Amino acid sequence: MWRATVRNLLAHKLRLALSGLAIVLGVAFVSGTMIFTDTLGRTFDDLFASTAADVNVEPATAFDSGLTGTGEGVGTTSTVPATVVDTVQGVDGVASAAGFVRTEGVYVLDRNGDVLDTGGAPGIGISWEPDPALSSSTLVDGRPPRDATEVALDVDSVEKAGYSLGDTVPVLTTGPRVEAELVGTFSFGDSGGSAGASLAAFEKSAAQQLFGTPGQFNGIAVSTVEGVTQEAVRDRIAAAIGDGYTVRTASEQADALAGDFEEGLAFVETFLLAFAGIALFVGTFIILNTFSMLVAQRTRELALLRALGARRAQVKRSVLAEALVLGVVGSTLGLAAGFGVATGLRSLFGRFGLTLDGGLVFATDTVLWSYAVGVLVTLVAAYLPARRAARTPPVAAMRDDHVAVERSLRRRTVFGSVLTAAGVAALVGAFVVEDDGSAASLVGLGALALLLGTIALSPVIARPFLRGIGGVLPRLFGTPGHLARENAVRNPRRTAATASALMVGLALVSGFSIIGASTNASVDGALDQSLGADYVVSTAVQAPFSADIAEQIRGIDGVDAVTQQRFAQAELAGVQTSVSAVDAGTLDSALALDYTAGSTAGLRGDGLIVDEDTAAARGWSVGDRVEALLTNGRRVELTVGGIYTANAALGSAVISLDTFTAAGGEALDRFVYVHLAPHVDTAAVRSSLEATLDAYPVVTLKDQTQFADEQKGQVDQMLMIINALLGLSVIIAVLGIVNTLALSVIERTREIGLLRAIGMDRRQLRQMIRLESVAISVYGSVTELVLGTVFGTSLVQALADQGISRQVVPYGRMAVFLVIGAVIGVLAAVWPARRAAKLEVLDAIATA
Amino acid sequence: MTSVRDIPRPRVGDAPAAARSVHLSKVYGEGDTRVVALDAVDVEFPRGVFTAIMGPSGSGKSTLMHCMAGLDAVTDGQAYIGDTELSSLNDRQLTTLRRDEIGFVFQAYNLLPTLTALENITLPMDIAGRRPDQAWLTTVIDTVGLGQRLGHRPSELSGGQQQRVACARALASRPEIIFADEPTGNLDSRSGADVLSFLRRSVKEMGQTIVMVTHDPVAASYSDRVLFLADGRIVDSMTSPTRERVLERMKAFDGQPEA
Numbered sequence A: 001m002w003r004a005t006v007r008n009l010l011a012h013k014l015r016l017a018l019s020g021l022a023i024v025l026g027v028a029f030v031s032g033t034m035i036f037t038d039t040l041g042r043t044f045d046d047l048f049a050s051t052a053a054d055v056n057v058e059p060a061t062a063f064d065s066g067l068t069g070t071g072e073g074v075g076t077t078s079t080v081p082a083t084v085v086d087t088v089q090g091v092d093g094v095a096s097a098a099g100f101v102r103t104e105g106v107y108v109l110d111r112n113g114d115v116l117d118t119g120g121a122p123g124i125g126i127s128w129e130p131d132p133a134l135s136s137s138t139l140v141d142g143r144p145p146r147d148a149t150e151v152a153l154d155v156d157s158v159e160k161a162g163y164s165l166g167d168t169v170p171v172l173t174t175g176p177r178v179e180a181e182l183v184g185t186f187s188f189g190d191s192g193g194s195a196g197a198s199l200a201a202f203e204k205s206a207a208q209q210l211f212g213t214p215g216q217f218n219g220i221a222v223s224t225v226e227g228v229t230q231e232a233v234r235d236r237i238a239a240a241i242g243d244g245y246t247v248r249t250a251s252e253q254a255d256a257l258a259g260d261f262e263e264g265l266a267f268v269e270t271f272l273l274a275f276a277g278i279a280l281f282v283g284t285f286i287i288l289n290t291f292s293m294l295v296a297q298r299t300r301e302l303a304l305l306r307a308l309g310a311r312r313a314q315v316k317r318s319v320l321a322e323a324l325v326l327g328v329v330g331s332t333l334g335l336a337a338g339f340g341v342a343t344g345l346r347s348l349f350g351r352f353g354l355t356l357d358g359g360l361v362f363a364t365d366t367v368l369w370s371y372a373v374g375v376l377v378t379l380v381a382a383y384l385p386a387r388r389a390a391r392t393p394p395v396a397a398m399r400d401d402h403v404a405v406e407r408s409l410r411r412r413t414v415f416g417s418v419l420t421a422a423g424v425a426a427l428v429g430a431f432v433v434e435d436d437g438s439a440a441s442l443v444g445l446g447a448l449a450l451l452l453g454t455i456a457l458s459p460v461i462a463r464p465f466l467r468g469i470g471g472v473l474p475r476l477f478g479t480p481g482h483l484a485r486e487n488a489v490r491n492p493r494r495t496a497a498t499a500s501a502l503m504v505g506l507a508l509v510s511g512f513s514i515i516g517a518s519t520n521a522s523v524d525g526a527l528d529q530s531l532g533a534d535y536v537v538s539t540a541v542q543a544p545f546s547a548d549i550a551e552q553i554r555g556i557d558g559v560d561a562v563t564q565q566r567f568a569q570a571e572l573a574g575v576q577t578s579v580s581a582v583d584a585g586t587l588d589s590a591l592a593l594d595y596t597a598g599s600t601a602g603l604r605g606d607g608l609i610v611d612e613d614t615a616a617a618r619g620w621s622v623g624d625r626v627e628a629l630l631t632n633g634r635r636v637e638l639t640v641g642g643i644y645t646a647n648a649a650l651g652s653a654v655i656s657l658d659t660f661t662a663a664g665g666e667a668l669d670r671f672v673y674v675h676l677a678p679h680v681d682t683a684a685v686r687s688s689l690e691a692t693l694d695a696y697p698v699v700t701l702k703d704q705t706q707f708a709d710e711q712k713g714q715v716d717q718m719l720m721i722i723n724a725l726l727g728l729s730v731i732i733a734v735l736g737i738v739n740t741l742a743l744s745v746i747e748r749t750r751e752i753g754l755l756r757a758i759g760m761d762r763r764q765l766r767q768m769i770r771l772e773s774v775a776i777s778v779y780g781s782v783t784e785l786v787l788g789t790v791f792g793t794s795l796v797q798a799l800a801d802q803g804i805s806r807q808v809v810p811y812g813r814m815a816v817f818l819v820i821g822a823v824i825g826v827l828a829a830v831w832p833a834r835r836a837a838k839l840e841v842l843d844a845i846a847t848a
Numbered sequence B: 001m002t003s004v005r006d007i008p009r010p011r012v013g014d015a016p017a018a019a020r021s022v023h024l025s026k027v028y029g030e031g032d033t034r035v036v037a038l039d040a041v042d043v044e045f046p047r048g049v050f051t052a053i054m055g056p057s058g059s060g061k062s063t064l065m066h067c068m069a070g071l072d073a074v075t076d077g078q079a080y081i082g083d084t085e086l087s088s089l090n091d092r093q094l095t096t097l098r099r100d101e102i103g104f105v106f107q108a109y110n111l112l113p114t115l116t117a118l119e120n121i122t123l124p125m126d127i128a129g130r131r132p133d134q135a136w137l138t139t140v141i142d143t144v145g146l147g148q149r150l151g152h153r154p155s156e157l158s159g160g161q162q163q164r165v166a167c168a169r170a171l172a173s174r175p176e177i178i179f180a181d182e183p184t185g186n187l188d189s190r191s192g193a194d195v196l197s198f199l200r201r202s203v204k205e206m207g208q209t210i211v212m213v214t215h216d217p218v219a220a221s222y223s224d225r226v227l228f229l230a231d232g233r234i235v236d237s238m239t240s241p242t243r244e245r246v247l248e249r250m251k252a253f254d255g256q257p258e259a
C-alpha cells in the first residue's frame, strides 16, 4: 500500500503541488506571524532587561489600568520625593541609590527641525546617572551633560540625525523647547538597542526642570552590596519606605515591564493569527476539493485494490498517508516561506510606525506549531475524501460506467438551514440586546454561524443560482456558454467548495469596507455637528505634547479661545473609565455638545459630565456624587453636572482641567482646540499659528476638514492593513479555482477531445473554461456580497453606541468587488484553459 | 471566413469520392521503436457508399481513419476530404472541416454527459453557431427512433441508445463523410443491430457516406464494401459482403504469422 501511495503522489505532482501551495501559504502565514512577534518580543525584552538595576523603586499605582506600555498614558503618575531616595540610601545592604527621571514625549529634532523618525517608538527623556552601577546607559563618546544647556543622545539617534559633538540640538521636552549642545553619546542596555526610540539625557536637576518636577523623581535605582541577596534588600527597602511604592528586584522589574508589553504583543499576535486562521480555513476547502477529485478520478484504481483484497481501512490509510506527506512537505516549505512573510510584516508594520532592527527570531515553538497546524489541516481536509474512497465498491473496477452516485444534499440542507437560522437569530438578537459587549459577541457568533451555514448550504443554492444567472451565458456566448454553465452545475459540491474559498475572504473584505465607510461617514457627521473650533492641534497618533504649545497659541492675536484636552484613566465609582479633562470655560467654543440634562456649566470645579449611555448604565443623574480614583491613588469627589448625547471627541466622561491638575494630572495635552475671534483675518491668524507651531514639529495644525481627513486616514490605513492581510486568503482561493479547473480539465479530457473532434476550436474551448471559472467566482462573489453586507451592517449596528452612528453601504465599492470576482475568474482560468486547448485531440480521445 | 463547404469542388469523373488517399503513409517513432502504421495506402471512399474496414489488431485501421479525418498528421502522401487536401490546412481550418464536413462515432464516450440527447445531436451546429436544418433534423430524429427520450441525459440512456444518438449527431450536420471506429464494439448484439441498421438506412435513404472500422463480421455484413487491412496495407476488398464470406476471409489472416 505504501508503494501505491508514493506512486500516486508522484503521478499527480502537479495537482498536489497546487493544493500543497494552499498549505504552504497558510503555514507561511502562521510561522511568519510567530517569527515576527518573537522578533518583536526579543527586541523589547532586550530593552526591558537592560533597564533594570539590582533593585528598583517606583511609586505604586492605585489600580492596574492595563495600559502600561501601550503608549496610551494614564494621565496621572505619582513621583518619588528626594527624601525617599535618602531613606533608601540608608537601608542596610544598599551600596548606592539614585533617583532618576524618565518620561516619554521628549523628542529630538534633526537638522531640518523635523522630529527624528523613531518609527513609532517613543521619544524618551532621561536624567543622566553618573554611577555605572545604577545606569543602563554607557557613555560612548564625549562626556556627560552638566546642565540644562547640554544634552547626550543615544548613538543611533546621533547617527540618524547626522549630529556630531558640539552641535546644537533642538529638543522638544514635555515642558519647553530647548536648544542644547551635544556633549556626549551613549549606548543603551546590553545590546545597545532601543527599538527605534530616541533617548535624550540631561543632567539630573535639568531633567527634573525640563520634563519632571523639581525635587521629584520617577523612580529610584538601587545597587546592592556584595553578599546580600536582591530579595533581602528589596524587603528591607519596602519595610523602610512603607506603602505607596513598588519595590522590585532586577528580574522582577524586567518581568513586570515585559509582562505589560507582552499583553500588547499577544494582541498583535492574535490579530495576525486570526488572518492566518482564515487563510488556513480557506486552504482546507482547496485540499478537500483536491483530494475529493483525486479520489473520484481514481475510483477504478481504488476499486481494483479493494477487489484484490485491500481492506477499507487500508484504502483510507493510503489516502490519509498521501495527505500526511503533502502536509509535511507543505509545512516545511511554509516554514521557510514564513521568513518571507515575517520580513513582509516587518516592513508593513514599519510603514505604520514600528521598526525592528536585528535578525529574525526563529523559535522551536514556531517549528512545532507550523507542522502541527499544516499537517492537521491537511489530514482533516483529506479525511472525508478518504472515507469516501474506502467506500468504493470493488465492483466499480469491473464496470466501465461506474459513476459515483450523487449523494443527496438533504443532510447539508438541514444542517445548513439550522446554522443559518441560528446565525440570523443571533444577528437579530444583537439589535435587540441593550448591552454593547453582548451585542458585539452576538454579532460575532451570528456571523460565524451564518458563514458556516452558508458554506453548508452553498451546494444547494449553487444549482438554482447558476441555472438562473447562468442563463445569460448561453445567450451571450453560445455553446461555450451553455457548456460552461452545465459544467459549473454538474458537481455542485465542488463548485460550492471552490466558491466558498473565495467567499470567505471577500465577505470579510466587504464587511470591513462597510464598517470603514460607516466609520468615516460617522467621523464626518460627528465633526460636522460637534466641532465648533476653527482649528485643532494634535500629533498624528494622539501622543501627548507640551502644554507650552497651548500657552503660546493663547498669546496670538485673533485667537479667541483655546481649549486643552487631556486624558486620564480613572475608576469612577469603582469602574475603570477613560476620562477626558477639558477647560470648562471654553469647552462650548471647541465642541458643540447636546445636553439632555445640565450644561457645560456643570463641569466647572468638581463637575463631571457624562454621555447618555454612561448615565443610563450607571444610573446617574445631575447632582449625583461620584467618587473618582486616579492611578496615582488620589481620590476626588465629583458632582454630575451634565448629561450629553454621545460625542466621539469627548468619550464617555469628562472632568474639568482644574480637577485633573489638582489631582496631580500630567501637564500634557492630547488635543488643543483653537477658536478664532469673530471678524478676524483668518488667513493671517492661520499663518501666525503656523509660525508658532513651526518650533513644535510633533504637532500639526488642522482645520475642520483636515482634522476629519486625518481621522478618516487612520480608518483607511487600518482597512488597508486588514485588506492586505485578507489578501492572502483571496490568493489562496484563486489558487483553489485554478486547481479545481485544472483537475476538471484532466477529469474531462475525453470530453474535451470529443468536443475538439466534432469541431470546437481552441478559442471556444478556452472560452468555455473561462466562463465556467467566471460562473464559479461570480457565484462566490454574490454570496460574499450578501454575507459581507449582513456582517458589516450588523456590526455597525452593534457599534452604534461606540460612535459609529451612520450606516453606509459603499455600493460603488461593492460593485467593484463583484467585478474583481469576475476578473479573478478570468485570471484563474488562464492556465487551465491553456492546458485544455493544448490537448491533442487524439491523445484526449485515447484517454480511457 | 469561407467554410470548406463554399470552396468550389470540380467534379472528377462521374462518381467523385467523398474522401480518398494518395500514397498515404504514417510512421510512428524512430529507430528501434519505428512502426509503419500505414504504408503508402491508396484508397477511395465513394459517395453514398457504406465502407467497412477490417483487419487484425494493429493493422492500422484506426490510424487510417484518424489520418483521413484530419485528427492525425500524415507522414507522407495526401488525404482528401472531397477535393480538400488535409495537410494544406492549419488547425483552425481543420477544426472547421471536422465540424462541417465530417461526422464521428467513437466506440465509447461519444456524448457530453451534461447535455440532453437532443442537445448532443445539434452540438456541432451549435458550436458553429448555425441553425440546424429543421426538416432534416426531424428526419434524422425520426430515423434514430428515440421518441420521448430526446430530453434525457446520456446517463439515463442505454449503451445502444447512446450510440444511436452519437450516430444521429454525426448525421445531423449532413457531413461529407462519417467515420465510425468500432461503433458497436461495446454493445450487445441486439443494440449493435439497432445501431447498424440505423447507419445502413442513413446510407440507403439519405445517401450518406460512411466509413466504419470493425472486427465483427456481422457488423461488416451491413456494409456495401469491405476493405481488408494488414500491416498498414490494403490487401483485399469485398463487395456485398455476408457474414460467412467475411468470416472466411478473416480466417486467412488468422493463419498468417505476425509480420
Ligand SMILES: Nc1ncnc2c1ncn2[C@@H]1O[C@H](COP(=O)(O)OP(=O)(O)O)[C@@H](O)[C@H]1O
Binding pocket: B028, B029, B035, B036, B037, B055, B056, B057, B058, B059, B060, B061, B062, B063, B064
Ligand atoms: N501514437 C502511437 N505511437 C506509436 N505507435 C502507434 C501509435 N498509434 C498506433 N501505433 C501503432 O501503429 C500500428 C497501427 O495501430 P492502429 O491503427 O491503432 O491499429 P488498429 O486500429 O488496426 O488496431 C500499431 O502497430 C500500433 O502499435
Ligand SMILES: [Mg+2]
Binding pocket: B061, B062, B063
Ligand atoms: Mg483501433
